[in-house]
Amino acid sequence: MKILLVYPEYPDTFWSFKYALRFIRKRAAFPPLGLITVAAMLPADWQARLVDLNVEPLTDDDLNWADYVFISAMAVQRTSAERLIARCSSAGKKIVAGGPLFTVDHEAFAAVDHFVLNEAEITLPLFLADLAQGRLKRLYASSEFSDMEQAAIPRWDLLDMEAYASMSVQWSRGCPFQCEFCDVTRLFGHSPRVKTARQVIAELDQLWAAGWRGKVFFVDDNLIGDKKRLKAELLPALIAWQKKVNYRAPFFTQVSINLAQDNELVSLIVEAGFDSVFIGIETPNQAALSDCRKTQNMGRNLATDVETLQRAGLLVMGGFIVGFDPDDPATIFNRQIVFVMRSGITMAMVGMLSAPYGTKLWQRLKLANRLTGQMSGDNVDGSTNIVPLMGFKVLRDGYGFVMKYLYSPPNYYRRVRTFLREFPTPKVSQPINCQRVLAFFRACWHLGLAESGGRRQFWALLAWVLFCRPRLFPLAVESAINGYHFRKVTELHIK
Numbered sequence: 001m002k003i004l005l006v007y008p009e010y011p012d013t014f015w016s017f018k019y020a021l022r023f024i025r026k027r028a029a030f031p032p033l034g035l036i037t038v039a040a041m042l043p044a045d046w047q048a049r050l051v052d053l054n055v056e057p058l059t060d061d062d063l064n065w066a067d068y069v070f071i072s073a074m075a076v077q078r079t080s081a082e083r084l085i086a087r088c089s090s091a092g093k094k095i096v097a098g099g100p101l102f103t104v105d106h107e108a109f110a111a112v113d114h115f116v117l118n119e120a121e122i123t124l125p126l127f128l129a130d131l132a133q134g135r136l137k138r139l140y141a142s143s144e145f146s147d148m149e150q151a152a153i154p155r156w157d158l159l160d161m162e163a164y165a166s167m168s169v170q171w172s173r174g175c176p177f178q179c180e181f182c183d184v185t186r187l188f189g190h191s192p193r194v195k196t197a198r199q200v201i202a203e204l205d206q207l208w209a210a211g212w213r214g215k216v217f218f219v220d221d222n223l224i225g226d227k228k229r230l231k232a233e234l235l236p237a238l239i240a241w242q243k244k245v246n247y248r249a250p251f252f253t254q255v256s257i258n259l260a261q262d263n264e265l266v267s268l269i270v271e272a273g274f275d276s277v278f279i280g281i282e283t284p285n286q287a288a289l290s291d292c293r294k295t296q297n298m299g300r301n302l303a304t305d306v307e308t309l310q311r312a313g314l315l316v317m318g319g320f321i322v323g324f325d326p327d328d329p330a331t332i333f334n335r336q337i338v339f340v341m342r343s344g345i346t347m348a349m350v351g352m353l354s355a356p357y358g359t360k361l362w363q364r365l366k367l368a369n370r371l372t373g374q375m376s377g378d379n380v381d382g383s384t385n386i387v388p389l390m391g392f393k394v395l396r397d398g399y400g401f402v403m404k405y406l407y408s409p410p411n412y413y414r415r416v417r418t419f420l421r422e423f424p425t426p427k428v429s430q431p432i433n434c435q436r437v438l439a440f441f442r443a444c445w446h447l448g449l450a451e452s453g454g455r456r457q458f459w460a461l462l463a464w465v466l467f468c469r470p471r472l473f474p475l476a477v478e479s480a481i482n483g484y485h486f487r488k489v490t491e492l493h494i495k
């Protein structure tokens with residue numbers, strides 16, 4: 001059996017890092033971890049080939065070779081997935097689809113032959129058994145959650161690793177919190193399930209043996225969902241592994257803000273080689289936090305939390321949302337700006353409140369007749385599928401104002417300095433190689449000479465960091481490059 005695994009393209013979002021990748025000559029930020037894990041679960045005598053449309057085009061030869069085309073996608077990849085399905089369908093190929101996009105909305109994809117939904121560890125064996133018996137059903141779904149200790153090691157060999165800026169591993173699934181707008185708990189449950197530390201180390205060892213020497217993204221939706229096992233099992237193992245490889249593989253992940261109240265955990269995470277974390281901060285508006293049940297963010301000084309983490313050596317990427325029902329349109333946009341500017345969060349991913357299918361927010365707004373359709377999945381495209389209380393135009397204009405303000409070169413570079421002033425020398429360092437030197441010269445040319453905006457601030461940042469924080473020079477260059485990406489995405493979406 002020949003299985004072609006195809007990963008649809010991402011649009012230009014914050015998370016695509018498309019405009020930053022050009023500086024390091026990479027084609028995608030993250031590999032399709034789900035598909036290469038599915039590939040590892042196929043029978044050993046089957047052949048598998050991977051085409052990531054973010055990296056390379058799909059050829060007719062690929063399609064002609066395949067017996068089945070397996071597609072996995074998230075909501076943000078919907079447009080590309082629809083085009084891909086149409087092409088496979090007109091080529092007469094059997095299509096098997098899974099992943100979050102199809103799990104929540106399979107009914108919208110009439111041309112797909114078979115759906116393998118929810119967690120593939122549960123549903124793929126059912127599909128494979130029926131295939132062997134010649135009695136395939138159209139839909140394989142399950143409300144059970146898989147045992148992560150039985151998870152397969154992804155087929156890294158299917159990837160062209162050179163094309164990616166980072167590799168991905170996963171330790172846990174599920175999150176103990178109940179944020180109203182989030183579909184993680186619906187998809188993966190409230191009780192975090194984890195792999196053994198031995199499994200994770202085996203994955204890292206395989207990556208290292210395959211020659212990978214770059215960043216590793218722990219894709220867990222909330223790495224600190226099971227603090228006890230994190231402290232007792234995973235982090236000690238990661239610390240030992242980092243020592244073995246001389247602290248050469250920076251890790252980054254996603255956590256909830258309550259990390260900041262556990263000093264021991266913060267120290268262990270930094271010691272284990274994590275240098276940045278994405279956190280859903282959402283809003284400084286307490287009433288809005290209460291409204292969306294973001295209880296872990298309530299009653300805290302969020303700015304102090306960010307400062308604590310950044311001072312400890314964790315760059316904080318912040319997720320922010322505008323358009324909650326209790327948001328006062330006269331003040332919320334300025335409050336968000338003031339918070340982000342003061343806390344020195346360079347990468348602030350601000351979006352308009354949207355309701356993923358099936359979430360508690362989606363159910364509440366459906367009852368109130370305040371849904372307008374499917375959400376785009378792109379949290380920065382200035383669209384929403386809800387009817388905001390403040391009115392769409394007010395929200396959209398306010399959102400545009402926030403984005404333009406935060407990513408105007410003077411304001412962005414000011415935040416970079418705020419951040420670098422308090423950030424310690426990173427524990428993990430990547431060697432200065434040819435690729436990084438070339439990226440630096442490209443940044444000098446592009447951001448310092450060719451771009452119309454931000455040239456002066458770029459050179460001023462480099463001069464300042466050389467003088468005041470010379471060991472953070474690589475991080476300053478990386479921040480300038482990331483800022484360019486965020487600025488470009490903002491210009492694309494906010495006219």
Ligand code: SF4
Nearest residue numbers: 175177179182184221
């Ligand atoms: S903490 Fe993050 S992953 Fe957990 S429910 Fe809230 S938004 Fe979702």
